[in-house]
Structures are given as C-alpha cells and as structure tokens.
Amino acid sequence: MLEGSIPSRPVYGVLEVRPGRLHLMVADAEGAEAILDLAASAPPGFFAAAHIIYVPKKSGDKFVARLKELAPAQLYVGPSYEAALPRLRRVLAGAHMGLQVYLAGTEGLMGQAMLEATGAGIPHSAIQTEHRGSTVRRVQCVHCKGITEDVTHDPFQCAHCGLHLFVRDHYSRRIAAFQGVRVDAEDPGNIPESVERFR
Numbered sequence: 001m002l003e004g005s006i007p008s009r010p011v012y013g014v015l016e017v018r019p020g021r022l023h024l025m026v027a028d029a030e031g032a033e034a035i036l037d038l039a040a041s042a043p044p045g046f047f048a049a050a051h052i053i054y055v056p057k058k059s060g061d062k063f064v065a066r067l068k069e070l071a072p073a074q075l076y077v078g079p080s081y082e083a084a085l086p087r088l089r090r091v092l093a094g095a096h097m098g099l100q101v102y103l104a105g106t107e108g109l110m111g112q113a114m115l116e117a118t119g120a121g122i123p124h125s126a127i128q129t130e131h132r133g134s135t136v137r138r139v140q141c142v143h144c145k146g147i148t149e150d151v152t153h154d155p156f157q158c159a160h161c162g163l164h165l166f167v168r169d170h171y172s173r174r175i176a177a178f179q180g181v182r183v184d185a186e187d188p189g190n191i192p193e194s195v196e197r198f199r
Contacts, residue, residue, distance in 0.1 A: 008171045010107065012131040017042050021049065021098035024091055025072075026113045028055040028081065030133030031105025032063035038102070039070050047072045051091055053084050055109065081109055088113065092120035104130045108138040108149060111176030124173065135198045139167055140177040147177055153194040155183040164191045167198075 015038045023046070025035050032054060039047065050072040056064065064077055078084040101117050103110040110129050118124050136150045146160025154167040158180065165180030172179060184190050 006169050008173075009169050010111070010129070010171055012110075012129045015102050015104060015128050015130045017046065018100045018128075019098075020100035021096060023047075023050040023100045023102065024095070025050060025052045025102040025104070026054075026084075026088060026109065027052070027103070028105035028109040028133075029057040031103075031109065031130070032056075032067055034104035034130040034132050035070075035102070036063070036066055049073060052076070053078070053088055053091075055079070055081055055084055055105075057106075081112060085116070088116055089120075092116060092122075095120065101127045102130075103127060105132055106134050106136065107131065108136070108176075111138065111171075111173070114173070115176045118173075137167060137198050138177045139165065139180040140172065140175055141165055141180050143182060147175070148180070151178075151180075152196050152198050154197045155192060155194055156180070 015034050017038065027035055035052065047070040051074045052067060052072045053076045054067060055078050067075055076084060076087050101122060103113050114124055114127055117127055136152050138147060138149050139151045140147045141158040141161060141163065143163055144158065144161035146158060148159045151167060155164045156167065157164055164183045166183040168179045168181060170179045183192065
C-alpha cells in the first residue's frame with residue numbers, strides 16, 4: 001500500500017463489492033489480482049453485470065483465464081491502455097445511474113482511467129482504487145509539458161526536452177501525472193546521480 005506524503009498524493013484503498021447496475025473494472029498487470037480478490041467476497045451473479053477492461057502488460061496473460069472464469073458480462077483484454085481507451089470511453093458514455101467503477105493496478109493506469117471517469121461526470125470520491133504491482137510513475141515535465149511514462153529513476157531525463165528532472169510527490173489529477181522539475185535549475189550542470197526509486 002502506498003502512503004500519501006503530501007495532500008495531492010493519491011491514497012489507495014482495497015476494492016470492495018458495492019451494489020450497482022453495472023460494475024466497470026479497469027486493471028493492468030497485477031491489478032487483476034485485486035479483481036480476483038474482490039470476486040472472493042462477491043455475491044452469486046455479481047460478475048454477470050461486470051465489464052472488465054484488462055491490460056496484462058509485463059504480467060503476460062497469466063490472469064486472463066482466471067478473469068474469464070468469473071464469467072463477466074464482457075471481458076476486454078488489450079495490448080495497452082491506449083488501445084483500451086475507446087472501449088472505456090464508450091462504456092462511460094453509455095453508463096446510467098448505478099454504475100460502479102473499480103480501478104486496480106499501476107498508478108499510471110488508475111490515474112488515466114480516473115481522468116476519463118471524472119470527465120464523464122463521476123466524482124473521483126465515488127471511484128474505488130487499489131494499487132497493485134509496479135510503482136513506476138507517469139511524470140509531466142513542468143517545463144515542456146511532455147509526459148514520460150514508466151519513470152523508474154530520480155532524477156531522470158525528460159523524453160521530450162532532455163532536461164534532467166526531479167520527480168516530485170506532487171500529483172496532478174487534471175493530467176493524471178506526477179510533476180517533474182528541473183533538478184539543476186539554480187546550478188546548471190550540477191545533476192545528482194540518478195537512483196532507482198520506482199519499480
């Protein structure tokens with residue numbers, strides 16, 4: 001479980017069964033385990049009203065067969081979040097009152113999916129999240145506004161403008177990314193050794 005260090009830092013919980021007409025579940029990698037754990041406490045027929053969007057990432061397909069066994073109304077397994085995005089938007093656009101949203105897996109996936117859900121009118125406080133797996137970060141360079149996915153080291157070099165950035169704990173829900181600030185702004189060229197902080 002990741003702890004919040006400053007107010008903007010997301011805090012995650014544990015997925016729990018809630019009554020609803022449709023259960024939209026979005027997960028990547030080990031996030032599938034959170035859905036499978038949720039299934040252990042779900043009443044019979046719960047997944048008959050579930051739409052699962054799953055992006056295996058590096059975990060391969062080791063969870064796909066177990067997700068199929070839940071017999072959800074729909075199960076989409078995609079190669080990337082970007083590939084799953086049209087489906088997610090379609091489900092949210094057609095949703096009615098009683099939709100329950102469950103997000104599980106990496107912070108990058110949960111943040112981006114939450115951005116879509118809140119854009120569709122669902123308050124972020126009504127969306128359940130559970131962190132599972134990697135702690136790599138999605139980081140926006142505050143200087144060029146470019147976003148770098150899967151950041152593991154701090155400081156790191158921006159993939160867009162080349163500046164060396166310190167990864168802050170400040171998180172922007174509006175863009176679903178942590179903020180990266182030039183590490184040598186006051187002393188150009190003085191760049192600390194990069195350390196792996198996120199795995």
